[in-house]
Amino acid sequence: xxxxxxxxxxxxxxxxxxxxxxxxxxxxxxxxxxxxxxxxxxxxxxxxxxxxxxxxxxxxxxxxxxxxxxxxxxxxxxxxxxxxxxxxxxxxxxxxxxxxxxxxxxxxxxxxxxxxxxxxxxxxxxxxxxxxxxxxxxxxxxxxxxxxxxxxxxxxxxxxxxxxxxxxxxxxxxxxxxxxxxxxxxxxxxxxxxxxxxxxxxxxxxxxxxxxxxxxxxxxxxxxxxxx
Amino acid sequence: xxxxxxxxxxxxxxxxxxxxxxxxxxxxxxxxxxxxxxxxxxxxxxxxxxxxxxxxxxxxxxxxxxxxxxxxxxxxxxxxxxxxxxxxxxxxxxxxxxxxxxxxxxxxxxxxxxxxxxxxxxxxxxxxxxxxxxxxxxxxxxxxxxxxxxxxxxxxxxxxxxxxxxxxxxxxxxxxxxxxxxxxxxxxxxxxxxxxxxxxxxxxxxxxxxxxxxxxxxxxxxxxxxxxxxxxxxxxxxxxxxxxxxxxxxxxxxxxxxxxxxxxxxxxxxxx
Numbered sequence: 001x002x003x004x005x006x007x008x009x010x011x012x013x014x015x016x017x018x019x020x021x022x023x024x025x026x027x028x029x030x031x032x033x034x035x036x037x038x039x040x041x042x043x044x045x046x047x048x049x050x051x052x053x054x055x056x057x058x059x060x061x062x063x064x065x066x067x068x069x070x071x072x073x074x075x076x077x078x079x080x081x082x083x084x085x086x087x088x089x090x091x092x093x094x095x096x097x098x099x100x101x102x103x104x105x106x107x108x109x110x111x112x113x114x115x116x117x118x119x120x121x122x123x124x125x126x127x128x129x130x131x132x133x134x135x136x137x138x139x140x141x142x143x144x145x146x147x148x149x150x151x152x153x154x155x156x157x158x159x160x161x162x163x164x165x166x167x168x169x170x171x172x173x174x175x176x177x178x179x180x181x182x183x184x185x186x187x188x189x190x191x192x193x194x195x196x197x198x199x200x201x202x203x204x205x206x207x208x209x210x211x212x213x214x215x216x217x218x219x220x221x222x223x224x225x226x227x228x
Numbered sequence: 229x230x231x232x233x234x235x236x237x238x239x240x241x242x243x244x245x246x247x248x249x250x251x252x253x254x255x256x257x258x259x260x261x262x263x264x265x266x267x268x269x270x271x272x273x274x275x276x277x278x279x280x281x282x283x284x285x286x287x288x289x290x291x292x293x294x295x296x297x298x299x300x301x302x303x304x305x306x307x308x309x310x311x312x313x314x315x316x317x318x319x320x321x322x323x324x325x326x327x328x329x330x331x332x333x334x335x336x337x338x339x340x341x342x343x344x345x346x347x348x349x350x351x352x353x354x355x356x357x358x359x360x361x362x363x364x365x366x367x368x369x370x371x372x373x374x375x376x377x378x379x380x381x382x383x384x385x386x387x388x389x390x391x392x393x394x395x396x397x398x399x400x401x402x403x404x405x406x407x408x409x410x411x412x413x414x415x416x417x418x419x420x421x422x423x424x425x426x427x428x429x430x431x432x433x434x435x436x437x438x439x440x441x442x443x444x445x446x447x448x449x450x451x452x453x454x455x456x457x458x459x460x461x462x463x464x465x466x467x468x469x470x471x472x473x474x475x476x477x478x479x480x481x482x483x484x485x486x487x488x489x490x491x492x493x494x495x496x497x498x499x500x
Contacts, residue, residue: 087373093372093373094370096365096368106377110384
């Protein structure tokens, strides 16, 4: 059996005010799974994604990405270092002093070693396909969250990431945007090794996810059974 | 309950709570040293294909720190060179020869005042900007994003600023020295007649290999220390934008103190 893409091993996490967010949670996200976490705001959906990305570290237990544990003391992770994770937080997570185009080009040039010209062609085609090509030369602060969110998707798509960590798509995107995203990125989502973990309670997410896991009171429920 | 951490751990957590001022200062020094070590390690881990991206960032840093600062540095250099030459001539004229006075001014400017003043100008213009930018990046979670998408924040955010800082400081110090010595002579000669031939001879005899080595060492030390300390100060903000002004102030003070200490150390090693 292949290694799970993300494994939570007895994870306990408390919020800043010492409220338990997760308690002794053990859960595996299988490679190739397409999972929607159905969570209301404040239930810990974003915290779950941050744990997966290694941006938050549990008070007890450990989180393994691709078989290697995240650690606050070791400042790199082989899976992250090769650009295999697509990170689409609610604000888009773009670098403020780069244009949308440069944001999409950055991992292609820095991690994959593409030339500037090659990366520019790829980035422009993706931004254009997602409907923000005309704003490619603008910086993120000059535009609404919708465009930032689409640019973050283009950045992940350009790298053909193995794990998509996507926080509440319809918070910023219109339904029509999401349909376009699925038209453009649907093939990527369908690749056998692509794993999707999306947080959001929008039924439209069902079109690209196959499993729903409910997050409530720090516990995960799948198909009517508690799994943590 | 063990300690959990939130966000990309670029800098060591600060000593808080009941820690004394000395403990907090030592904690900061240790944290800067740790960041320096990681910068060095990251520099050796860079791949050739990453260099063009970093070269663009270095170019931007040099443009902001050196090119945009040229008028300010040149003006400061002319005024300082002229004032020092006039003061020395006014105070010591008649007691010692003109050649000695010229040599004294040259040594003062090239060995001490030039590097120190350029460093202070760089801290006030670029160091504060770096600290504020890093703090904003941290609060906007850009640092986190870089980390997750596979771009090492140290390689991307810090290394270009350090390399750009070294190049800029070296350029500005050399420019400052030249403008202060030549421009200073012009300003001083308007007020008091002064032999240019004697002055030039004194310059020649005063500036030797030790001065060049000291200038190079100071440029490297200041150019690396200022971005590093200022970036470190900015990256230590935790949750609120209200921390940014304090972080910038602390980074500025730490940088100025470090520059003075380094200057004294290098001068002792090179000239005593």
